[in-house]
Amino acid sequence: MPYLPMPPPLPYVESEGFWEGCKRRELVIQRCKDCGTYRHPPIPMCPACQSWNWEGTKVSGRGRVEGFTIVTRAVFPGMPAPYNVVRVELEEQDGLLILGNVIGCHPDEISIDMPVKVTFEDVTPEITMYYFEKAA
Amino acid sequence: MATIKDKYAIVGIGHTDYSLNSGRSELHLALEAITAAIEDAGLGFKDIDGIVGDHPSRVDAMTIGSALGLRDFGFFIETDFAGGGVPGGLLHAIAGIEAGRATSVVCYKSLNGSSKLTLPGFSFAAEPHELGFTRPFGLLAPAAYAALAARRHMHQYGTTSRQFGAIAVACRKHANRNPNAIMYGESMTIEDHQDSKMIADPLRLYDCYVEADGAAACVVTSAERAKDLRQWPVCIMAAGQACVPCLSRWTKDPTVNENETSYLARQLFSMAGLVPADVDVLQVYDDFTPLVLMAIEDMGFCSKGEGGPFVEGGRVVWPDGKLPLNTSGGNLSEGCIDGFNHVIEAVKQLRGTSTAQVKDAEVAMVCGATGVPTSGLILRR
Numbered sequence: 001m002p003y004l005p006m007p008p009p010l011p012y013v014e015s016e017g018f019w020e021g022c023k024r025r026e027l028v029i030q031r032c033k034d035c036g037t038y039r040h041p042p043i044p045m046c047p048a049c050q051s052w053n054w055e056g057t058k059v060s061g062r063g064r065v066e067g068f069t070i071v072t073r074a075v076f077p078g079m080p081a082p083y084n085v086v087r088v089e090l091e092e093q094d095g096l097l098i099l100g101n102v103i104g105c106h107p108d109e110i111s112i113d114m115p116v117k118v119t120f121e122d123v124t125p126e127i128t129m130y131y132f133e134k135a136a
Numbered sequence: 137m138a139t140i141k142d143k144y145a146i147v148g149i150g151h152t153d154y155s156l157n158s159g160r161s162e163l164h165l166a167l168e169a170i171t172a173a174i175e176d177a178g179l180g181f182k183d184i185d186g187i188v189g190d191h192p193s194r195v196d197a198m199t200i201g202s203a204l205g206l207r208d209f210g211f212f213i214e215t216d217f218a219g220g221g222v223p224g225g226l227l228h229a230i231a232g233i234e235a236g237r238a239t240s241v242v243c244y245k246s247l248n249g250s251s252k253l254t255l256p257g258f259s260f261a262a263e264p265h266e267l268g269f270t271r272p273f274g275l276l277a278p279a280a281y282a283a284l285a286a287r288r289h290m291h292q293y294g295t296t297s298r299q300f301g302a303i304a305v306a307c308r309k310h311a312n313r314n315p316n317a318i319m320y321g322e323s324m325t326i327e328d329h330q331d332s333k334m335i336a337d338p339l340r341l342y343d344c345y346v347e348a349d350g351a352a353a354c355v356v357t358s359a360e361r362a363k364d365l366r367q368w369p370v371c372i373m374a375a376g377q378a379c380v381p382c383l384s385r386w387t388k389d390p391t392v393n394e395n396e397t398s399y400l401a402r403q404l405f406s407m408a409g410l411v412p413a414d415v416d417v418l419q420v421y422d423d424f425t426p427l428v429l430m431a432i433e434d435m436g437f438c439s440k441g442e443g444g445p446f447v448e449g450g451r452v453v454w455p456d457g458k459l460p461l462n463t464s465g466g467n468l469s470e471g472c473i474d475g476f477n478h479v480i481e482a483v484k485q486l487r488g489t490s491t492a493q494v495k496d497a498e499v500a501m502v503c504g505a506t507g508v509p510t511s512g513l514i515l516r517r
Binding site: 009040041047066067068070071072076079085098099100101129 | 268269270271272273274275276277279280283284285287288291333334335336337338339381
């Protein structure tokens with residue numbers, strides 16, 4: 001198990017579909033049904049056209065590391081440092097950012113613009129988490 | 137648009153000692169700072185008819201009004217976004233007076249940020265839509281948010297850890313002159329900075345603020361009324377708030393030119409009729425050194441990407457630097473009073489009572505936290 005998700009995600013009205021998607025091993029990103037703009041994290045109204053109409057859309061899960069940090073001082077019990085946090089720009093849209101951890105990769109290997117792809121792990125019977133791994 | 141320029145003044149300031157463990161409640165600290173500010177102004181408690189607090193806080197206007205013996209008052213509000221919101225509290229004070237709802241408003245911030253001696257249930261306010269996508273990945277401490285932005289800035293512009301360190305060393309040098317600074321007796325060299333342990337790469341321990349217990353307050357009234365009060369008034373040339381909406385704090389890109397700090401600075405300079413070169417002393421919210429460097433760029437003191445070279449070589453160091461920065465030591469070395477300490481220091485500079493006094497300082501600028509909705513002030517003697 002790479003990272004125990006402590007504290008756990010908080011499925012919340014608009015984000016339930018996202019975490020349901022993870023259980024199916026799909027990365028489901030909110031998309032406006034009127035103008036087609038993706039957005040994340042989920043909110044009820046489209047920031048591009050103010051439409052209320054949206055749907056969860058499966059995306060490729062591919063992107064590049066846009067920013068990262070290696071947290072070296074633990075701040076939460078159950079989440080020992082060091083660990084990385086990456087900000088990934090998904091390939092579907094410029095500026096479509098999602099946070100995550102890169103697994104299966106030494107911290108020194110992580111760099112800005114590194115290609116990554118999504119992967120999933122069942123960390124508890126209730127929670128499936130998404131992570132990123134280095135892509136070719 | 138009607139202007140507030142020069143119509144309002146800061147007439148009183150007060151603060152507690154800043155410490156690692158106050159041993160007093162946040163209400164006690166708030167009342168110490170507030171009563172000191174009112175007395176400094178030469179006003180009586182009952183002259184206060186407006187209260188501006190700060191979120192997140194466990195000290196409310198009703199309790200403060202009650203302690204001060206106020207019979208009734210018709211203006212009270214809390215600002216939002218912690219370190220981003222504090223200078224904007226003075227804008228709210230002005231709005232209350234401008235609307236005819238108050239004449240003399242006290243603004244304050246009180247926190248036991250170090251000892252955590254606070255009421256239960258306190259938590260950093262954020263929407264579930266945001267937290268659910270940050271906490272599971274370990275983006276928990278504010279330092280990690282700042283680290284993401286810092287790494288991006290280094291990648292784009294070649295900014296170095298030593299350049300971040302120049303800010304920390306400048307603030308420490310200023311704190312070493314300020315007996316109320318938590319780091320008063322602790323010197324720091326750039327090597328000390330480079331040797332300090334990594335917290336969230338590239339942020340080292342000495343890139344991070346000093347958590348503190350303490351409170352600070354000031355009294356705002358009209359420039360007209362200020363003439364009759366005890367202190368030489370510090371005139372508010374400009375006060376503003378700035379929000380550039382985005383879906384989450386962690387999506388901020390530090391390399392784009394348009395953000396809340398640049399928007400804020402444009403507003404403030406336009407309102408005051410000044411340019412960056414007119415600023416004699418600068419107080420910038422400094423929880424993390426890279427964000428100060430970025431704020432200096434965004435405010436127009438140098439171009440985007442040139443913050444690193446700008447802060448090297450003593451430019452922001454009192455007494456010889458052209459733009460002395462955080463002359464009381466700031467959050468990095470005086471102690472974090474969520475940026476109210478920066479407001480207090482700006483006023484002291486213009487009164488000529490700072491412990492790192494800039495000679496003939498006439499114009500001081502205050503900028504709240506960067507990377508969140510923020511606020512700021514331009515003040516003059």
